[in-house]
Amino acid sequence: MAKDREGKDFDRKLEEMGIRIKDENTRKVRGEVFDEETLLALYRLVHRKKISAIGGSISTGKEANVFIGEREGAPVAIKIYRIRNANFKAMAEYILGDPRFASVRRSRKEIVFTWTKKEFANLRRAREAGVPVPEPYAFERNILIMEFIGEGDIPAQQIRSVGLSDPATAYRAVVDEIKRLYQEARLVHGDLSEYNILWQDKPYIIDMGQAVTRDHPNAGTFLIRDIRNVNRFFSALCEVEDEEALMREVTGGAIKRLGDRDR
Ligand SMILES: Nc1ncnc2c1ncn2[C@@H]1O[C@H](COP(=O)(O)OP(=O)(O)O)[C@@H](O)[C@H]1O
Ligand SMILES: [Mg+2]
Numbered sequence: 001m002a003k004d005r006e007g008k009d010f011d012r013k014l015e016e017m018g019i020r021i022k023d024e025n026t027r028k029v030r031g032e033v034f035d036e037e038t039l040l041a042l043y044r045l046v047h048r049k050k051i052s053a054i055g056g057s058i059s060t061g062k063e064a065n066v067f068i069g070e071r072e073g074a075p076v077a078i079k080i081y082r083i084r085n086a087n088f089k090a091m092a093e094y095i096l097g098d099p100r101f102a103s104v105r106r107s108r109k110e111i112v113f114t115w116t117k118k119e120f121a122n123l124r125r126a127r128e129a130g131v132p133v134p135e136p137y138a139f140e141r142n143i144l145i146m147e148f149i150g151e152g153d154i155p156a157q158q159i160r161s162v163g164l165s166d167p168a169t170a171y172r173a174v175v176d177e178i179k180r181l182y183q184e185a186r187l188v189h190g191d192l193s194e195y196n197i198l199w200q201d202k203p204y205i206i207d208m209g210q211a212v213t214r215d216h217p218n219a220g221t222f223l224i225r226d227i228r229n230v231n232r233f234f235s236a237l238c239e240v241e242d243e244e245a246l247m248r249e250v251t252g253g254a255i256k257r258l259g260d261r262d263r
Contacts, residue, residue: 017043022070023056033065033080037109041141050138050145054078058155063087063209068153075148077134077155079119081112081209083142091115094190094210097217112142119209120144122187126211129184131177132204149204159203160194160233167237174203174230175241178223179250187211188219192226194233223250 014021019042034042045051053070058077069078088111095101100121101114116139123136123146135147149156164170174197181187189196189211196207212219224247231240241249 013039014042018046018052019043020053022053033082035083037083038080038142041143044140045138045143045145048138048140050140051076051078055153063091068148068155069145071137071145075150075153076137077146077148079144079146081116081142081144083109083112088112091209094212098212099215100213115209116142116144119207119211122208122211125187126181126185126205126208129180131180131185132202133208134204134206149198149200149206151200156198156200156204158195159197159199162199164199164237167234168239170199170203171230171234171238171240174234175246175250177203177205178226178230181205181211182214182223182250183252186214188214188216188222189226190218190222193229223247 017039042051042054049071051069051071055068055070055075057065057067059066064079064081067078067080069076088108092106092111095111095114095118098118101118120136120139123133126133127135134149137145137147139145159170159174178189178192181189187208189205189208191207191210192205196205198204198206212222216222224243227243227246227250231243231246234240
């Protein structure tokens with residue numbers, strides 16, 4: 001069957017690159033995720049010694065697949081943005097409003113590559129400011145390699161699936177990180193919710209591709225949305241603070257209401 005032959009060719013190609021596929025399910029999604037462009041990026045990452053194997057799939061999202069990988073025997077997270085399925089129109093809008101990335105060519109591929117680079121840059125910037133995010137290790141085209149948040153090879157859970165023993169303290173910790181992100185990293189996450197916070201003794205903020213700088217025209221709108229999402233999630237678990245008070249606390253009074261700009 002043509003499909004089988006394709007699969008064998010694919011395995012041989014990967015083997016020639018020195019990439020081991022360690023997981024049966026990963027083999028199944030290969031056709032969808034690993035197009036020629038992605039294979040080339042993987043090849044380069046192996047050559048740069050950033051990865052040595054691809055293991056099981058952790059997540060299949062709208063725009064990206066996340067796999068557990070290996071580098072020198074230690075686990076890493078491999079996030080692969082799909083070039084074909086990417087929601088690249090929305091991506092383009094975010095990128096063009098960001099002064100760091102505005103001057104990008106507009107082809108689909110370029111948008112996705114820029115998005116990957118932007119997530120890398122955002123993670124690094126957050127990390128340098130002391131916000132608990134996965135440490136970004138490398139990026140190549142549509143692939144981002146970062147620290148694996150988990151224990152052994154078990155990924156940390158999203159905060160929505162954890163039975164938090166002390167939700168009030170967890171809530172405060174999340175608010176503190178929103179504030180640190182805004183004040184120290186000068187970034188707004190823009191898609192913060194119980195899906196993009198992992199819990200491993202403390203909150204880890206993930207999925208920073210769409211995060212924008214404070215001077216982005218939508219920074220205020222994104223920030224209040226992030227705060228609302230976090231309040232909505234925690235309000236079922238503990239007492240939450242008033243939205244406007246949080247907005248003032250996070251921004252130091254620079255943005256008070258929806259629509260106000262960061263000046
Ligand atoms: N560094 C990481 N360590 C462990 N698990 C991760 C890591 N990054 C992502 N994941 C898992 O993959 C899921 C999807 O990742 P995310 O970056 O949110 O991509 P998406 O754009 O698909 O939402 C996360 O909710 C989390 O379960
Ligand atoms: Mg996500």
